[in-house]
Amino acid sequence: MKSKLFTPGPTKVPGAVLNAVGKQVLHHRSPEFSEKVRHVQDELGRLLSTHNDTLLFTCSGTGMMEAAVANLLSRGDKAMCLVNGVFGQRWADICTAYGVEAVCHSIEWGKSVDPSDLDRALDRHPDAKVVFATHSETSTGALNDVKALGAIAGKHDVVMAVDATSSVGVHELRMDEWGIDVIIAGTQKALMTPPGLAFVALNGRAWSLVSDSDLPTFYFDFTKTWKRLQKKGQTPFTTAVSLVYGLEVALAMMEEEGWENVYARHAAMGAATRAAVSALGFRVLPEHPADGLTVAVCPEGIDGNKIVRVVDDEFGVRFAGGQEKLSGRVFRIGHMGGIRERDLAMAVSALERALVSMGHDIEIGKGLTALEEVLLKRTVAA
Numbered sequence: 001m002k003s004k005l006f007t008p009g010p011t012k013v014p015g016a017v018l019n020a021v022g023k024q025v026l027h028h029r030s031p032e033f034s035e036k037v038r039h040v041q042d043e044l045g046r047l048l049s050t051h052n053d054t055l056l057f058t059c060s061g062t063g064m065m066e067a068a069v070a071n072l073l074s075r076g077d078k079a080m081c082l083v084n085g086v087f088g089q090r091w092a093d094i095c096t097a098y099g100v101e102a103v104c105h106s107i108e109w110g111k112s113v114d115p116s117d118l119d120r121a122l123d124r125h126p127d128a129k130v131v132f133a134t135h136s137e138t139s140t141g142a143l144n145d146v147k148a149l150g151a152i153a154g155k156h157d158v159v160m161a162v163d164a165t166s167s168v169g170v171h172e173l174r175m176d177e178w179g180i181d182v183i184i185a186g187t188q189k190a191l192m193t194p195p196g197l198a199f200v201a202l203n204g205r206a207w208s209l210v211s212d213s214d215l216p217t218f219y220f221d222f223t224k225t226w227k228r229l230q231k232k233g234q235t236p237f238t239t240a241v242s243l244v245y246g247l248e249v250a251l252a253m254m255e256e257e258g259w260e261n262v263y264a265r266h267a268a269m270g271a272a273t274r275a276a277v278s279a280l281g282f283r284v285l286p287e288h289p290a291d292g293l294t295v296a297v298c299p300e301g302i303d304g305n306k307i308v309r310v311v312d313d314e315f316g317v318r319f320a321g322g323q324e325k326l327s328g329r330v331f332r333i334g335h336m337g338g339i340r341e342r343d344l345a346m347a348v349s350a351l352e353r354a355l356v357s358m359g360h361d362i363e364i365g366k367g368l369t370a371l372e373e374v375l376l377k378r379t380v381a382a
Contacts, residue, residue: 058198112143150178192246
């Protein structure tokens with residue numbers, strides 16, 4: 001049985017996007033494909049509310065994280081890494097791999113970074129060149145206030161780089177207005193495109209670091225990529241042509257829905273799913289939850305990994321387990337990408353039935369009722 005994806009990535013891909021991905025391939029050096037690349041660049045700029053160019057790469061979000069480190073810094077430089085989960089730590093691990101000193105501001109998983117703490121941390125490390133942050137920490141579901149964090153980085157004249165892989169298309173991002181210098185993201189989450197395509201946007205302050213960097217780059221060379229895109233609308237190496245087709249359609253679908261409506265839909269799905277799992281006796285992990293996924297903490301005696309297995313094996317619905325030290329303690333329900341409000345009843349029903357199958361005493365329908373109550377309020381308000 002093919003599982004219905006309710007994971008925080010990859011996510012369900014709409015049929016229109018799959019149809020676009022399945023079209024006959026254009027040559028990646030053809031004028032027709034260059035037009036598509038330029039169109040996608042323009043659309044991504046509108047999505048990020050920026051006048052800066054976006055650079056496309058064939059890779060995952062982690063590839064873009066590595067590319068950002070390699071292009072922005074030099075060996076021996078210092079970077080401030082904000083760690084409140086797996087992906088914040090990944091920034092630090094990549095820095096270390098490249099010989100960059102990673103100073104970690106680490107907090108309890110599930111918490112969000114306090115901008116005043118960043119202010120004090122940068123006072124202690126005035127030689128830090130870049131602050132690496134995660135907008136939506138997918139391992140915990142916590143949302144960081146990158147607008148406030150960007151303001152603190154700007155106060156200290158430090159470049160702010162944000163991993164927005166699981167937030168772009170879920171939460172508003174205003175790159176220029178908020179003073180964010182670098183945004184990286186993969187497209188396999190809320191942007192409804194199969195894995196394998198990622199992008200980065202940089203402002204002038206970030207480009208000044210790129211020009212000074214002495215770290216080795218080849219495939220991920222931002223300068224080389226920017227020049228080729230500016231001159232010919234092409235990437236230096238073979239592009240994931242079919243994924244560009246898909247992303248173009250996905251962005252058009254979201255723009256037609258209206259970005260404010262997209263964000264409101266995700267907010268409603270997030271609130272409804274959190275209400276549903278809470279009604280079934282689970283605690284929601286993050287204090288400031290992102291709207292693209294729900295991370296539920298299991299009560300004593302319930303194994304989160306077993307829930308994921310049973311929901312998938314018996315009911316054909318795929319959640320995600322906890323990562324690293326959260327393994328077994330939580331499970332994660334994704335509600336972004338091609339997921340719509342009408343899909344959530346399937347996920348919550350499968351969760352209820354799995355809990356009963358595992359021998360847990362729950363009130364059947366309680367989660368579904370909580371879900372529908374939240375969604376109904378949105379429907380009535382509309």
